[in-house]
Amino acid sequence: MTSPIDLLAQTLAARDRLRKSERSRLEALPVRPQEFRRGETIVEVGSRANESCLLGSGFAGRTTYLRSGSRQLSAVHIPGDFVDLHVFLLKVIDHSIVALTDCSVLFVRHTELRKLIEEEPHLGRMLWLLTTIDAAIERAWIACLGRLSAGAHLAHLICELYVRLDLIGMVEDRAFIFPITQGDISDMLGISPVHTNRIVQSLRREKMIEWANGRIKLLDFDTLADFGEFHPRFLNLIQEPR
Amino acid sequence: MTSPIDLLAQTLAARDRLRKSERSRLEALPVRPQEFRRGETIVEVGSRANESCLLGSGFAGRTTYLRSGSRQLSAVHIPGDFVDLHVFLLKVIDHSIVALTDCSVLFVRHTELRKLIEEEPHLGRMLWLLTTIDAAIERAWIACLGRLSAGAHLAHLICELYVRLDLIGMVEDRAFIFPITQGDISDMLGISPVHTNRIVQSLRREKMIEWANGRIKLLDFDTLADFGEFHPRFLNLIQEPR
DNA sequence: CGGTCTATTGACTGGCGTCAAGCACCGTGG
DNA sequence: CCACGGTGCTTGACGCCAGTCAATAGACCG
Numbered sequence: 015m016t017s018p019i020d021l022l023a024q025t026l027a028a029r030d031r032l033r034k035s036e037r038s039r040l041e042a043l044p045v046r047p048q049e050f051r052r053g054e055t056i057v058e059v060g061s062r063a064n065e066s067c068l069l070g071s072g073f074a075g076r077t078t079y080l081r082s083g084s085r086q087l088s089a090v091h092i093p094g095d096f097v098d099l100h101v102f103l104l105k106v107i108d109h110s111i112v113a114l115t116d117c118s119v120l121f122v123r124h125t126e127l128r129k130l131i132e133e134e135p136h137l138g139r140m141l142w143l144l145t146t147i148d149a150a151i152e153r154a155w156i157a158c159l160g161r162l163s164a165g166a167h168l169a170h171l172i173c174e175l176y177v178r179l180d181l182i183g184m185v186e187d188r189a190f191i192f193p194i195t196q197g198d199i200s201d202m203l204g205i206s207p208v209h210t211n212r213i214v215q216s217l218r219r220e221k222m223i224e225w226a227n228g229r230i231k232l233l234d235f236d237t238l239a240d241f242g243e244f245h246p247r248f249l250n251l252i253q254e255p256r
Numbered sequence: 257m258t259s260p261i262d263l264l265a266q267t268l269a270a271r272d273r274l275r276k277s278e279r280s281r282l283e284a285l286p287v288r289p290q291e292f293r294r295g296e297t298i299v300e301v302g303s304r305a306n307e308s309c310l311l312g313s314g315f316a317g318r319t320t321y322l323r324s325g326s327r328q329l330s331a332v333h334i335p336g337d338f339v340d341l342h343v344f345l346l347k348v349i350d351h352s353i354v355a356l357t358d359c360s361v362l363f364v365r366h367t368e369l370r371k372l373i374e375e376e377p378h379l380g381r382m383l384w385l386l387t388t389i390d391a392a393i394e395r396a397w398i399a400c401l402g403r404l405s406a407g408a409h410l411a412h413l414i415c416e417l418y419v420r421l422d423l424i425g426m427v428e429d430r431a432f433i434f435p436i437t438q439g440d441i442s443d444m445l446g447i448s449p450v451h452t453n454r455i456v457q458s459l460r461r462e463k464m465i466e467w468a469n470g471r472i473k474l475l476d477f478d479t480l481a482d483f484g485e486f487h488p489r490f491l492n493l494i495q496e497p498r
Numbered sequence: 499c500g501g502t503c504t505a506t507t508g509a510c511t512g513g514c515g516t517c518a519a520g521c522a523c524c525g526t527g528g
Numbered sequence: 529c530c531a532c533g534g535t536g537c538t539t540g541a542c543g544c545c546a547g548t549c550a551a552t553a554g555a556c557c558g
Contacts, residue, residue: 076395078395078396078399078403080399080404080485082403084403085403086398086399086402086403088394088395088399089395100388100391103381103385103388103498104388104389104492105492105496105498106489106492106494108392108395108396108489108490109395131377135373135374139345142345142384142387143346145384145387145388145391146342146345146346146387147346148391149342149387149388149391149394150342150346150350152391152394152395152398153318153331153350153394155398156320156328156330156397156398156401157320157328157330159398159401159402159446160328160445160446161320161322161324161326161328163545164545164546195503195505196504197504201402204398204401204402206546206547206548207504207505208506208507208546209546209547211505211506212507212546214505215506243323247302247348247350248350250346250347252347252348254347406513437535437536437537448515449536449537450514450515450516450517450538451513451515453537453538453539454514454538454539456537457538
């Protein structure tokens with residue numbers, strides 16, 4: 015079992031070389047671990063936090079609730095993600111963070127982050143980079159929501175998860191574990207659960223994916239990526255000085 | 257005519273007090289001015305930049321082009337916005353920035369930003385904050401795209417622009433100048449130009465707005481905000497230490 | 499063995515897209 | 529002074545993607 019800090023380091027190392035000293039500086043961060051059950055709220059919209067959370071295992075989602083009672087997810091977070099790092103600056107969070115599966119989380123105090131950034135400016139820029147990558151993913155979601163069909167949007171989402179999970183070693187045999195309900199998927203795609211079911215089945219019929227028992231297998235990444243107009247550029251996967 | 261740096265300072269000062277020395281440090285930034293005509297591309301998707309641009313006048317939009325030939329905007333930028341500040345870290349930009357009206361722009365070299373951030377850590381955090389506010393606006397757009405009707409989405413967009421433009425003194429008599437075509441609006445809302453026209457007219461009929469000759473007047477902010485489920489929290493308008 | 503949650507399917511409805519035509523405004527040039 | 533083309537706004541007719549309602553079935557659980 016890889017440690018949360020290891021996963022974070024892998025996520026960072028995909029974008030820039032990490033010095034040994036920086037790495038151990040991360041490992042020395044004081045943290046407060048906490049467990050959440052599926053469906054629980056990890057951070058509540060509108061709350062003021064003096065800490066941010068690093069996801070160690072499980073999946074979490076940024077969630078906005080609407081008056082109608084429906085909700086919209088604006089991101090899916092995977093292990094190694096610094097889920098609400100932006101709250102370090104925003105102070106008040108504009109959305110809730112919800113556990114989509116059982117999750118284990120490490121909370122890091124903002125005073126510690128502040129010290130880290132001052133003492134290690136390069137690590138500071140790397141953390142800033144993480145928040146800008148999150149924003150780039152959000153822009154991709156906007157384009158998908160606005161201009162792709164529901165099926166193409168789902169294809170894009172699956173490709174995004176596949177590439178991100180591969181980075182942290184959670185892809186095996188072209189498949190990844192994703193114990194998320196179709197109802198949650200519908201809140202990511204902004205469509206109804208019934209329609210979600212229909213497009214999942216159409217991707218199955220077209221032999222692009224297998225999806226059963228919380229495991230998604232990509233039968234044909236290229237066709238799926240083409241269908242969903244997925245270009246990994248927005249994930250910023252180039253290792254270079256930042 | 258307010259200078260671009262003044263506008264930036266106003267945008268920052270809405271979120272935290274700016275020291276005199278920080279202010280003059282901003283004013284001393286070496287910049288390269290450039291003008292763009294409506295429709296021109298300010299920054300091209302996929303390009304590598306060693307500078308970022310501050311919008312001085314006019315409106316610009318973050319734009320993603322789809323295979324079908326349609327496009328989706330993921331943000332509207334107003335004077336005083338540091339439009340592609342995130343490229344300071346991303347290095348390669350994941351979307352184009354397009355002039356929605358004639359624009360004047362100041363380019364700032366990344367080497368200068370790097371120096372600024374190292375010498376003035378608080379200003380550095382303020383710039384980071386700007387990129388996280390952009391991300392919060394993107395999340396609001398995602399929720400609107402996914403879960404609001406087209407009419408409510410337009411209402412939300414108008415409220416967002418109203419509040420942001422008010423911050424920089426561009427609201428007068430409950431109205432603001434916005435010389436944008438309905439076609440551009442449709443690329444923000446992810447709908448067709450024809451449907452855009454219909455919902456604009458319905459907001460007019462409902463006496464929520466007047467919109468003529470590139471000027472939008474809010475006849476009833478509260479009703480509009482209620483209809484569009486607009487809560488200004490995501491704009492992070494609290495002045496506090498960052 | 500009933501209760502709950504999720505996946506699945508069918509029937510019907512409606513918001514929004516597409517196509518197409520008409521109109522208003524504006525700058526240009528004969 | 530007016531013809532003319534370009535651009536953007538407006539409106540109607542029609543069709544489809546996706547929403548809603550409802551029912552069934554399977555999995556899991558106490």
